[in-house]
Amino acid sequence: MTLSTTEPGVLRAPALHGRRAEVAAVESLVGRVRDGRGGVLALTAQPGLGRTALVEHARAVCAPVPSVQPTAPTALPLAQTGPLLVCVDDAHTWHPTARAALLSDLRRLPAERPLAVLLTVAEHHPMAGELYGLSTLRLGPLDDSAAAALLDRLAHGAADPVVGAWLIREAAGNPRLLSAFVAALTPDQLAGRTPLPDPLPGGEDVLHDFAARLDGLPGDTSALLLLAAAAGEHEPEGAGADLALLLRAGGDPAALAPAEAARAVVGAGGRIHFTHPLLRRAVLHRAPLTRRRAAHARLAAACRDRLSCLVQLACAAQDHDARLAGALAAAASTPRPHAERSAALARAAALTADTTLRTDRLAEAAEAARQAGDPVRARALLARTAGAPAHGGVHQVRGLLSLADGPAADAREALLTAAVLLPPEPARHALIGAAEAAWAMGDAAAYREAMTRVPVCADDPLLEAYRAGMCAVLSGRIAEGHALLRRCLDELPGTDEPAGLLRAGAAALVVGEVESACGAGARALAAVRAYGPEVLLPRALEHLAYGELRAGRHTTARAHALEGLRAAHRTGQPNVAACLHAVLALAASVEGDAEACAGHARAAAAGAGPHGLNQAATLAVWAVARADLAAGRPGDAAARLAPLVAPGPRRGHFAVRMLAVPCFVEAAVQAGRTAEARSATAEFTRWTEATADRLAPAQLARCRALLAPPQQTAAAYESALAHHDRSPGEFERARTQLLFGQWLRRRRRTREARGPLRDALVGFERCGARAWADRSRGELRAAGEAVAGEPGPGPLAALTPQQQRIARHVAEGATNREVAVRLSVSHRTVDHHLRNVFSALGVRSRVELSRLLAGDGRLPDRDEEIAANL
Structure with a gap:
């Protein structure tokens, strides 16, 4: 009989990342035996997820209770009477008879005995059914944040962020595999100074453990699984393998049943899916090189799609092959899903010996991955170009990735650099990207400078009208710019290209055609959903939500912004997520959800600050200020908005600050900051004379009413309401009615006040503006009118x-x-x-x-x- 015994203080608890719930369960088991009670806990997991680490943790924290780790069933000290922790690691490896006896004994353990048993079992093992009646906990893969913490500890903080993201992706949440990757890489590879090997080395023991479940399967089944694993090389991730293709390549249909019985694969809808992604990788890793290449060759001969055939031939290739690489690149240039194009171009690059051509193909593969909404893969592909000469395509993709997840200033510089290195057509798109970065920063001069450098777009009338129109507007030639931007709306019926539709929608907002902006945004969203690219989905939802906010449809704006937020997180675009949080804060400030408004504003500011996203930051502050105003805190609202609407270094985004002026004037007047309100109104007057915004005249008339002498105030409010009759925006009209009613009531004209206050209440209720509606009810009560549906005063x-x-x-x-x-x-x-x-x-x-x-x-x-x- 062999026992491994631990005395108190001999072991140190290992650091466990992402296992809070599992550690709590293990420590609860240890706590029970310390209290004189017993219990059993079974941990199940796939290989490499940390079953043994949790056993070590249990043994390390069990002091002063002794622990044993028997190496054979006969060594179990179940008859011992004193407190004891028994750890049985890998119980599935014990003989079935001994294991059945052990589990039977464990089910009969009396709860009052101070004996705790912790056992671990491989999740795929058939004995999982034998655990019936025992407390069982399943270990899942680590999430990305836990994996990042583990990586940081393993690499001592020296891993490059791009390298780290790729290692985490490839490890699939498996801590032992991640540890093996780090151990197999050189310091220069970890730091991103030299490219990573492809495929990554390390983790052979993890893959061996995964493949061990296939031991004993018939030869035909093993051959079918190898074909299925090889077929996954040309399929999108998670798509599985086409069973018909496997059969054409020589697979035996009768061989599928044993694989399903072993829970290695699942057949559904004519496709075969491995039950775990690492199992597919393990099948390929275990097969000898000659068998793998033969499987790829058989699949290539059976493929009916040219690109799939070429990918399989590339997998079977033994060295650089210029002809095959050229064919792959040519096939990938045809209309295909961006993820497939990226995979094919990466294969073509691997077959290319010429450094310049290989860099070209890696840059194209990275751009296709970016458009597919996979920035981790895009950055990993760019990392393979390390050491190559300066390349316009690499700088362009890097800049576009930074525009979605990085400082906007860095994105602008990368894209301007790319424009110098690229031919005219791609340089045009790089300059447009640089202009978008400047817009996000709130740098009007930089935006105008980049757009001025864009070559005349004679072959794209919509883009040319947009470019020339925006340059004219930002140069002060407002009438000329508006006329040019209206041409974008004239071109709308003839385009279905998402980027063009988004530009047309932006032009519509500039010229005050809010409904046209919403229509263009809806068409762009439909086009992206139907044809891609996936990377544009959150941006299309953001543009549509902006238009809906301006149209006063706050509920639909919130719905689209929430969908966009999920898409932004899914496609790795935190900068877009910050903008969408700002949209949600604005919607919440109208709907009266102060807590949601504050939460989204904080999230917007957290993303906007480090990356210099001035537009998102300005919108977030405006939202919180509007919520302050709705809650009756004009002093707070004025303090927030004053720096944004006034000239100076802290001013808000150039496209947003004038939109926030009416809110500031209302808050400033109520807070006694009349001089600042007059100054802001004077600038708003000049802006209104130049802008095409249809709401601006009514808002200006409201500002003037707030500042008018008493004998002119009523007429000024009536003028503002007349302007509202000619413009959209029920929420803004209701705000003017509320202010008019408040002024009348304060002048003791309560009977006259009730009319505009009732109208304000109805308007706010139709907009779903709950906090504003509550203010209207309060004013009505103060004017002596009972509000229908409200409880009595108690x-x-x-x-x-x-x-x-x-x-x-x-x-x-x-x-x-x-x-x-x-x-x-x-x-x-x-x-x-x-x-x-x-x-x-x-x-x-x-x-x-x-x-x-x-x-x-x-x-x-x-x-x-x-x-x-x-």
């Missing part, structure tokens, strides 16, 4: 409508000055009303008032300590 029934509003604000924690600003009354008026509230309700303090309303269900209950600090 304990506040004895108070006047104005006293009720003051009582609610004070009970929520507002100071007297804050209440005065929210209700547009003087501080003394609030003091006077609050004394009468206390007297009428028989309360002596703000704390008692808060408790009174909390007990009535009209306020959330608050802790006395919090209330006492109000």
Whole structure:
């Protein structure tokens, strides 16, 4: 009998990444035996996922309880009476009879015995069914963040980010395989100074363990599995292998059943899928080189698709082959899914001996991977060009990748460099990308400079009209620029190209044709969904959401932005995700969800700050300020917006700052910052005279009404509402009606105030603007009108409508000055009303008032300590 015994303090717990739940379960088992109770826990996992590491952790943390790790069934000390942890690693390797006896004994263990048993089992092993009645925990693969933490520890922080991302992708969440990759690479390879080998070395023991489940399968089944694994080389990831192709290549249909019985593959819909991606790789790794090449050759002869045939021939090739590489590259240039094009071009590059031509093909393969929404693969392909001379295509793809996930300034420089190195046609697209980077940065001069360098696009009237129009607008030639941009809308019926449709939509927003912008965005989205490229999906959803926000359709904008956010995360585009978070913050600021608004604004700022995304940052601040205004905090709103709308180094994005001015003027007037409001209105007046935005005249009239002397205010508001009658935007109209009603009520013209306040309430309700609708209801109550569908005042029934509003604000924690600003009354008026509230309700303090309303269900209950600090 052999026992491995651990005394307290002998072992040190290994560092485990991404295993919080599993570690907690193991430590709970150890805790039970320390408390004098027992238990059994079985861990199941695929090879390399860390079963043994968890056993070592259990043995290391079990002190002061001793632990044993028996090496044979006969060594199990189940009769021992003292506290003990028994660890049985790889129980599936024990003889079936001994294993069955062990499991039978474990099921009969009394709970009161201080004996804990931890056993591990390979997930694919047939004995999994034998664990019935025992507590079982399955280990899954590590997620990317846990794998990144493990990689950082293994490489001592020296791994290049591009190299690290590729290693994590190839390891498929398997910590032992990731460890093997790191151990097999040189320091220069890890640091990205020299290209990675393809395929990656290391991990042979993990692949051997995966392939071990196939031991004992019939020869015909092994041959069929090898064909299926080889066929995966020309198929998209996760697509499986075409069973008809395998049969044409000589596979035996009867050989499939044993493979399915061994749970190696699953057949469905005429295709064969390996149950784990590493199992497919293990099958290829295990087969001798001559057998692999023969399988590829048989598949090439059986393929009916030219590109698939050429990929299989490339897999069977033994050395560089210029003719085959040229054929692969030519076949990949035909219309194909971008992922297939990328794989084929990468194969062509591997067969190419000429350094310049190989770099060309790697750059093309990387661009196809980028368009397929796979930036990790794109960057890994670019890394293979290390050491090659400066190459325009490499700089262009690198710049476009940085535009989606990196500092916008870096993207601009890379794309400008690419434009110098590239022929005229691709240089044009590089310059347009540089202009997009400058736009994201909020650098109007850099945008104009890049677009000016774009050659005249005689063969693309829409692009030329857009280029010339935007240059004219940003050079101050507004009328000329608008006329040119309207040509983009004239070209709309003749284009279905997604990028062109997105440019037309942007042009429509500049000239104030909001519905045309929404239509172009919807067509671009449909085209991307039907034909790709996948990388444009989040951007198309972002553009459509912008148009819908401007049209006042906040609910649909939110739905499209949420879908875009998921697509941005899926395709590795955090910069687009930051912009979409800003869109969602704007939608939430209208809908009245303050928590969602703040959360999305924080996410937008977190992404925008490090990467210099001025547009996303400006939109996020505007959203939070608008939420402050809806909640009756004009001082906060004005403080947020003042730097963005005023001239100076902290100003907002050049295309957004004027859109936020009406919000700033409203907040500034209510916060007593009248001089700043007048200055902003003067600039907004000049912008309105030049812009084609159809909402601007009504918003300008509202700003003037806010600043008008009392004898002119009513006429100014009526003028603003007349402008609203000629323009879209129900939300903005309702805001003007609310402000007009507030002004009338403050002037004690309560009967007149009720009309615009009712209209504002209806408008906000139709827009789904809940917080704004609540403000309208409060104003109506203060004007002496009961609002249909609202609960009665409860304990506040004895108070006047104005006293009720003051009582609610004070009970929520507002100071007297804050209440005065929210209700547009003087501080003394609030003091006077609050004394009468206390007297009428028989309360002596703000704390008692808060408790009174909390007990009535009209306020959330608050802790006395919090209330006492109000």
